[in-house]
Amino acid sequence: QSALTQPASVSGSPGQSITISCTGTSSDIGAYDFVSWYQQHPDKAPKLMIYDVSERPSGVSNRFAGSRSGNTASLTISGLQAEDEANYYCSSYTRTSTWVFGGGTRLTVL
Amino acid sequence: QVQLQQWGAGLLKPSETLSLTCAIYGGSFSGYSWSWIRQPPGKGLEWIGEINRSGSTYSNPSLNSRLTISADTSKKQFSLKLNSVTAADTAVYYCARGYKGSSRDYWGQGTLVTVSS
Numbered sequence: 001q002s003a004l005t006q007p008a009s010v011s012g013s014p015g016q017s018i019t020i021s022c023t024g025t026s027s028d029i030g031a032y033d034f035v036s037w038y039q040q041h042p043d044k045a046p047k048l049m050i051y052d053v054s055e056r057p058s059g060v061s062n063r064f065a066g067s068r069s070g071n072t073a074s075l076t077i078s079g080l081q082a083e084d085e086a087n088y089y090c091s092s093y094t095r096t097s098t099w100v101f102g103g104g105t106r107l108t109v110l
Numbered sequence: 111q112v113q114l115q116q117w118g119a120g121l122l123k124p125s126e127t128l129s130l131t132c133a134i135y136g137g138s139f140s141g142y143s144w145s146w147i148r149q150p151p152g153k154g155l156e157w158i159g160e161i162n163r164s165g166s167t168y169s170n171p172s173l174n175s176r177l178t179i180s181a182d183t184s185k186k187q188f189s190l191k192l193n194s195v196t197a198a199d200t201a202v203y204y205c206a207r208g209y210k211g212s213s214r215d216y217w218g219q220g221t222l223v224t225v226s227s
Contacts, residue, residue, distance in 0.1 A: 003154070034212035038155070045204055045220055046147075046155065051213035089155050093212060097168050099145075104154040 004029065004090055004102035011108040017078040020105045022090030023071060028100055030071040034093035037066055037075045040104075041086045049088075050075060077107070085109045112137035116205050116218035118190075122225045128192040132205030132218050139186040143208030146179065146190045148201040149220075156201075160208065161188055195225045 005023040012018040022029065022037075029035055035053045038046035048057050050066035053073065063084075065076045073092070077084055090102040118130035132144070146158040159169030159179050167179045173192065181188040192199060203221050206214040 036212040036214070038214075040155075045217040046214075047217075048213055048215050051209075052211040055211070055213075057213065057215060091155075091157070091212065091214075096171070098170060099157040099160075101147075101155040101157060 002100070004092060004100055006088075006090060006102040006105045008103070009106040009108065011110055012077075012080045013110045014080050014082065016080050017076060018080060018107065019077075020075045020088055020090075020107070022073040022075070022092075022102045024073070024092055024100070025071055027096075028071075028092040028094040029068065029073050031095055032093045035066070035068060035073045036091045037064075037073075038089045038091065039084075039086045040089065046089065080109050082109050112207070112216045114205050114207065114216055114218040116203075116221050118203075118221055118223070120222055120224060122195055122223065123227055124196055124225060125194055126225075128190070128195050128199060128203075128223055128225075130190045130203055130205070130221055130223075131187055132189070134186040134207070137207075137216075139181070139183050144181065144188045145206045145208055145214060147204045147206060147214075149204070150198075150201040158190065158192075158203075162208075197225050199223070200225045 037050040040046045054066040113135045116132040143162040145160040169177045176193040178191040205218040207216040209215045
């Protein structure tokens, strides 16, 4: 199974909005509503930010929003804050009953 | 508060078996899926496999032939065994709880496993 495709890095200034894309295929992102996003700070375990394409877990800021168009999912972070600087990973269920992650995107807050 | 506590050997020689266990505290075992995910140093996340709510196991095809995932519901624990390890298996290994849909809402602290002769 191939990893989902994410940009290696994105950046933005405090207060701005950024979007991270995650491109898959009709066998994963395009097939199910089972796309999730994780935030990972250095030497920490990943933290769930979005699940089922656009659902936000309790306790996650509403500055984080997920969406999908065809085989591409997106994570938008609005009102960027310094603490948002981290690595972000998308994940999707696949038609072979397995899960696949994206390669990860490094977000830098300028 | 749900906590996942994981443990296992951190240093292995090539060809040995990697063995990790994850215990669930402060929550139930049934009704959730339980996953293993790893992260090589400086790299991204890789899904290893899981045991679902029905007790069925699924694994990454690239690891399938070497992998065993099992659960002891009475102890609220699940385990990972990976045979014939090589340096390519060096990674931080995480256990995680699958709640609804695609959510993995609780994660273990991670265990660094190094394979070196």
